Amino acid sequence: MDDYLDPDWPPGTVRLQHLLQTDTPGKSADLILQPRPTDDPNDPLNWTKWQKSLNFFLAAFYAMMVYAFVNATSPTWGPMGTELNFSSETLTNTYAIGCATLAVGAPMLIPFALKYGSRPVYVFSSIAQFAISIWAARTMTAGDWWGVNALQCWLGALAEVLIQMTIADIYFVHQRGLANSIYIWVLNVGQNLAVVAAGFIAQNQNWRWVWWWCAIFFAMQIVMFVFGFEETKFTGHMHEPLEGRQGSIATVPASSKKRTMGMDEKMSPADSPPIPEKEMHFPPSDREMRSDEPEAEVTHNPSIVQLDPQKKRKTYWQRLSLLTTTPGPWSHFLRHSWQPFMILVSIPGVLFCSLTYAVLLAWSTVMTTAVSEYMLLPPYNFSASQIGLMSLGPFIGSTLGSIVVGPVSDYVAVQLAKRNNGIYEPEMRFWVFLPFIPFQLAGAWWFGYGLADGASWAQVAVAYGVCNFGSAPLQAIALTYMLDAYNDIIGDALTGLTFLRNLFSTIFVFAMPAWAAAVGIPNVFNTIGAIGSVILCFAGVFIWKGKQLRVRTAGTYRYYAVRQFDARPI
Numbered sequence: 009m010d011d012y013l014d015p016d017w018p019p020g021t022v023r024l025q026h027l028l029q030t031d032t033p034g035k036s037a038d039l040i041l042q043p044r045p046t047d048d049p050n051d052p053l054n055w056t057k058w059q060k061s062l063n064f065f066l067a068a069f070y071a072m073m074v075y076a077f078v079n080a081t082s083p084t085w086g087p088m089g090t091e092l093n094f095s096s097e098t099l100t101n102t103y104a105i106g107c108a109t110l111a112v113g114a115p116m117l118i119p120f121a122l123k124y125g126s127r128p129v130y131v132f133s134s135i136a137q138f139a140i141s142i143w144a145a146r147t148m149t150a151g152d153w154w155g156v157n158a159l160q161c162w163l164g165a166l167a168e169v170l171i172q173m174t175i176a177d178i179y180f181v182h183q184r185g186l187a188n189s190i191y192i193w194v195l196n197v198g199q200n201l202a203v204v205a206a207g208f209i210a211q212n213q214n215w216r217w218v219w220w221w222c223a224i225f226f227a228m229q230i231v232m233f234v235f236g237f238e239e240t241k242f243t244g245h246m247h248e249p250l251e252g253r254q255g256s257i258a259t260v261p262a263s264s265k266k267r268t269m270g271m272d273e274k275m276s277p278a279d280s281p282p283i284p285e286k287e288m289h290f291p292p293s294d295r296e297m298r299s300d301e302p303e304a305e306v307t308h309n310p311s312i313v314q315l316d317p318q319k320k321r322k323t324y325w326q327r328l329s330l331l332t333t334t335p336g337p338w339s340h341f342l343r344h345s346w347q348p349f350m351i352l353v354s355i356p357g358v359l360f361c362s363l364t365y366a367v368l369l370a371w372s373t374v375m376t377t378a379v380s381e382y383m384l385l386p387p388y389n390f391s392a393s394q395i396g397l398m399s400l401g402p403f404i405g406s407t408l409g410s411i412v413v414g415p416v417s418d419y420v421a422v423q424l425a426k427r428n429n430g431i432y433e434p435e436m437r438f439w440v441f442l443p444f445i446p447f448q449l450a451g452a453w454w455f456g457y458g459l460a461d462g463a464s465w466a467q468v469a470v471a472y473g474v475c476n477f478g479s480a481p482l483q484a485i486a487l488t489y490m491l492d493a494y495n496d497i498i499g500d501a502l503t504g505l506t507f508l509r510n511l512f513s514t515i516f517v518f519a520m521p522a523w524a525a526a527v528g529i530p531n532v533f534n535t536i537g538a539i540g541s542v543i544l545c546f547a548g549v550f551i552w553k554g555k556q557l558r559v560r561t562a563g564t565y566r567y568y569a570v571r572q573f574d575a576r577p578i
Contacts (some may be wrong), residue, residue, distance in 0.1 A: 024425040050319070054315060060179070068235055068500075074224055082396075082421065084206065087214075096521075110506070111510035119342070124334075127233075145219035163508070168195075190410070199372070199403075210393070257544060334528045349504060352504035363508065367539060398468070405475065453530075456529050
């Protein structure tokens with residue numbers, strides 16, 4: 009551990025509550041806003057509630073449409089294969105190539121969002137998805153379908169990283185659990201309800217109209233983003249070091265404030281010296297944050313931000329500027345294509361969340377593929393619309409899980425911080441993670457064995473829903489943990505997560521036909537379940553030793569944090 013790092017304040021640890029000594033009934037603590045906003049009304053953290061909600065709604069709509077576009081294909085396999093003479097192997101392989109391009113899309117495209125802002129990436133990728141929708145609707149050959157799947161997923165990889173960057177930019181730590189549960193629910197609208205709609209469209213209008221409807225919605229999305237989405241990348245302020253902020257690059261005791269050495273670009277993470285003081289953040293002292301003097305509470309209320317009346321909000325047209333460019337050479341741009349992989353293997357928290365997301369998506373992808381293939385056959389003999397209706401089960405399950413986990417996760421985080429002298433540790437959220445693991449495992453095994461035994465469609469659908477009741481909260485908590493613990497490298501960290509989760513899906517989808525034929529579909533789920541059990545139960549390890557792991561890797565985290573296109577510079 010570096011000698012200038014206070015082990016009590018590794019990156020991610022923040023004071024979330026200002027404990028008060030008061031006789032006022034019901035008032036024992038003030039909630040501290042983390043990260044600390046500036047006094048500038050243009051700071052996204054200071055936006056009004058409706059402005060934040062509008063940006064979040066548009067980002068969530070973008071993610072929903074991406075997932076709808078990627079997943080709406082399953083009900084079209086039957087009628088498309090019949091009309092165009094596509095074999096089941098062609099359809100499975102084109103789906104798998106989409107998983108592969110989902111894995112590589114983020115490392116190739118997210119650097120543009122880090123450099124130029126998320127607004128232009130949202131806008132231009134929406135235009136591209138609109139064009140690909142038209143191509144999908146006019147598909148005539150297997151080559152067309154290979155191209156559609158490859159490009160739509162390559163662009164679709166942006167969705168989950170961009171929306172997390174948006175959440176990190178506009179919401180405080182105590183709000184992110186709810187925001188992520190809403191995101192996971194919206195994601196499931198795209199993954200599941202869109203599939204239901206696609207099934208009815210394919211049966212009643214023709215499978216090509218699934219993609220014409222996508223084109224219509226993408227056209228609406230383009231208009232909404234051009235005229236409604238404001239850039240959340242904020243570069244116009246200087247933080248007061250004493251306030252600190254969540255996910256700080258380095259958090260050090262006051263005795264270390266005078267260190268001002270720079271950082272050599274050629275140094276390794278392990279060898280990196282202290283960063284300049286202007287890039288450091290310091291936790292508020294107990295005296296400052298726990299003062300029982302009445303005037304201290306009035307002048308230093310951590311729940312209130314005083315805006316500078318001299319700083320004016322930008323005009324509407326100024327806020328719709330297309331580019332928000334961060335200065336820096338192209339070498340800084342290109343390193344965001346390889347840094348995610350280095351972060352993935354060097355920071356345990358990022359690796360754990362990525363593996364969690366990866367195995368959950370592997371379960372989901374295998375289930376989607378199994379429904380699309382096996383339920384077209386006896387004893388089910390489902391039509392396209394019936395295949396689509398099977399997605400109601402996971403949608404209901406994920407909805408219930410999201411309703412439960414969002415408020416509960418934020419509430420538990422605040423209450424545990426209060427019990428911990430007002431100090432919040434990101435690992436506190438994993439106490440809510442553990443109870444949902446049995447639902448994920450039980451639902452997946454029930455689904456696999458039920459489908460193999462020819463159980464009633466209702467039983468398979470309920471199993472599908474139970475699995476997603478567990479899956480949605482696990483995804484939401486994993487994402488929130490990454491935002492809370494690794495906020496300064498969140499773009500790179502989520503790029504690594506996206507790569508790993510889609511790598512898992514690609515492997516499983518390519519392997520599934522031969523794998524299921526060799527060992528049977530139940531044993532496929534047995535294997536995934538065994539792998540998943542080991543990965544998910546590591547949440548207990550992070551509750552036990554997570555803070556120590558953040559302390560040990562603080563130097564590595566700092567090394568990559570100062571190599572970001574900092575959207576919130578010091």
